[in-house]
Amino acid sequence: MASPLVGVRADPCPHCRSGEVYLRADGAPQCKDCKWTGPPRYDSKYLQSWSTVILPPSQTLPAPETPHLDPTLQRTGGLLMAAAVAHVAAVFAVLYVTLPIPWLETLLQYHYLDWTMVLGLSVVTLGIILQSVFAVVAIAGAVVVLGDYKGGAPVFGTVGIAAILFSLLLFGGPVGVAGGALLAAAAAALRPSLRTRSRSYAPA
Numbered sequence: 351m352a353s354p355l356v357g358v359r360a361d362p363c364p365h366c367r368s369g370e371v372y373l374r375a376d377g378a379p380q381c382k383d384c385k386w387t388g389p390p391r392y393d394s395k396y397l398q399s400w401s402t403v404i405l406p407p408s409q410t411l412p413a414p415e416t417p418h419l420d421p422t423l424q425r426t427g428g429l430l431m432a433a434a435v436a437h438v439a440a441v442f443a444v445l446y447v448t449l450p451i452p453w454l455e456t457l458l459q460y461h462y463l464d465w466t467m468v469l470g471l472s473v474v475t476l477g478i479i480l481q482s483v484f485a486v487v488a489i490a491g492a493v494v495v496l497g498d499y500k501g502g503a504p505v506f507g508t509v510g511i512a513a514i515l516f517s518l519l520l521f522g523g524p525v526g527v528a529g530g531a532l533l534a535a536a537a538a539a540l541r542p543s544l545r546t547r548s549r550s551y552a553p554a
């Protein structure tokens with residue numbers, strides 16, 4: 351098997367004194383004129399070369415990893431779903447729940463202002479509308495948060511506080527307050543990731 355001569359000139363040939371002596375790939379000097387070959391400097395069995403190995407994709411490879419939702423977002427989604435349930439439940443708690451203990455029923459339907467009309471709407475109608483709006487915001491929030499959206503905290507916080515105030519003042523009672531608190535908790539749950547991120551930039 352012919353060894354390729356590499357372009358490094360070695361000492362003159364000891365056999366024919368020709369200057370055309372080059373080093374082979376294994377480091378052995380070889381004369382171009384008389385084919386004299388000196389001792390190799392490298393063991394040729396270590397000088398093999400390989401063609402580029404291209405392996406076909408295997409059917410037995412593990413399935414590509416499915417992206418896992420951030421646990422913070424999962425937790426926030428759960429809080430928002432619970433908030434939606436609470437706001438729907440608040441309507442029923444105020445309008446339909448009758449309890450054997452009168453003071454408990456009064457507590458469930460607690461509202462600070464004794465208004466019957468607000469902006470031309472009865473408080474009951476307004477209450478049903480607004481508690482439904484709070485529930486829809488919470489459900490929509492859960493959908494986007496579970497879809498990997500992280501930016502809803504200001505909306506959930508604002509709506510949550512509005513829901514707490516409205517439930518305390520007019521319609522919703524403690525159940526509506528719980529729904530607002532769950533919205534606010536969802537907003538708070540979204541924020542720690544931002545807080546730790548900005549803290550890591552701050553000097554220690």
Ligand SMILES: [Zn+2]
Pocket residue numbers: 363364365366367368381382383384385386
């Ligand atoms: Zn020679």
